Amino acid sequence: MTLELMQRLPDVERVEPGHALRGARGHAWEQIVLPFRAGGRLLWSPSATGPVAYGKQVVTLHDVAFFDIPEFFAPSFVRVYQTLVPILVRRAAHVVTVSEFSRHRIISLFGLPAEKVSVIYNGVSAHFGKRPDAEVEAVRSRFGIAGRYVLLQATSDPRKNLARTLEAWSRILPSLPADMELVVFGLAGRAHVFGRLQELAAMPRVRRLGFVPDADMPALMSGAGCFLFPSLYEGFGLPIIEAMRCETAVLTSDASSTGEVAGGAALLVDPTSAESIGRGLLELVSDADLRARLVGGGLARAAHFDWDDAARSYARLFDTLA
Numbered sequence: 001m002t003l004e005l006m007q008r009l010p011d012v013e014r015v016e017p018g019h020a021l022r023g024a025r026g027h028a029w030e031q032i033v034l035p036f037r038a039g040g041r042l043l044w045s046p047s048a049t050g051p052v053a054y055g056k057q058v059v060t061l062h063d064v065a066f067f068d069i070p071e072f073f074a075p076s077f078v079r080v081y082q083t084l085v086p087i088l089v090r091r092a093a094h095v096v097t098v099s100e101f102s103r104h105r106i107i108s109l110f111g112l113p114a115e116k117v118s119v120i121y122n123g124v125s126a127h128f129g130k131r132p133d134a135e136v137e138a139v140r141s142r143f144g145i146a147g148r149y150v151l152l153q154a155t156s157d158p159r160k161n162l163a164r165t166l167e168a169w170s171r172i173l174p175s176l177p178a179d180m181e182l183v184v185f186g187l188a189g190r191a192h193v194f195g196r197l198q199e200l201a202a203m204p205r206v207r208r209l210g211f212v213p214d215a216d217m218p219a220l221m222s223g224a225g226c227f228l229f230p231s232l233y234e235g236f237g238l239p240i241i242e243a244m245r246c247e248t249a250v251l252t253s254d255a256s257s258t259g260e261v262a263g264g265a266a267l268l269v270d271p272t273s274a275e276s277i278g279r280g281l282l283e284l285v286s287d288a289d290l291r292a293r294l295v296g297g298g299l300a301r302a303a304h305f306d307w308d309d310a311a312r313s314y315a316r317l318f319d320t321l322a
Helices: 002-006 023-038 075-091 100-110 133-143 162-175 214-223 238-245 258-262 274-286 288-302 307-321
Strands: 043-045 057-060 094-097 117-119 148-153 180-185 206-210 227-229 250-253 267-269
Touching: 002 307, 057 075, 057 307, 075 100, 094 100, 094 307, 100 117, 133 214, 148 214, 162 180, 162 274, 214 238, 227 238, 238 250, 238 258, 238 288, 250 258, 250 274, 258 267, 267 274, 274 288
Parallel strands: 043 057, 057 094, 094 117, 148 180, 148 227, 180 206, 227 250, 250 267
Antiparallel strands: none
């Protein structure tokens, strides 16, 4: 998000340490050095943290998952963010978030006045779009995908709901075409934030790709029969829009922000129910007319999410607060 917006906000000066700082050193630089570097100017903190003593500041806070579902995060992460963020957003001049769901949670949780919190939706990179058959086939070959497949993003973040989705897959496997497999992509190693990923038994006809380079993602999405994003909690859910841009039908959750982002152009399921996920997936795989309707609706929906629009909204906000 930050990179996309900074490319479109040429008048915004980037302030950062001379070299990468992690952990306590990074927080110390942010809290002590950054306020002096800002020098009384309007400061934009785009990633949920910022100097708590600096009031002339816009904070972008994507969600409050560390309060709503703390059990899904490492305790040290929760302690830091539950301490820092309430002070930060109450002292900041304005808070931006990425969905109405997150806006309502931020206002309610921190007792902020409604006018202090704005929604500026994320955009979707122009990199995403339907890829030609030759490119799709090249990517399929690179990852060893021979037949039809449905695509799932799943990481070590328990919110991505991998275990329950695999349970749903195992339940409906006998009813699926024999050449169809579940292709799972995503980084698995973020234990410093999400804790250790629970070991899962091997499932039939499941292909785990791990990390997929950005250059391959549009073709991988374009070739999928459908894209699964049954997340338990999201502040936005950008992969939903990316898949829609690639003309792939989407199944996602009726929880948190994902239904809002999908805007009626995805099949919604109960992410807490393996039966609901499985039933929805089977419906999507077997109903070509449904997939076609969702593809058409998804293209129209994805057009509402544009980084140029987001940048203009930020620029207007900065002008009012400068």
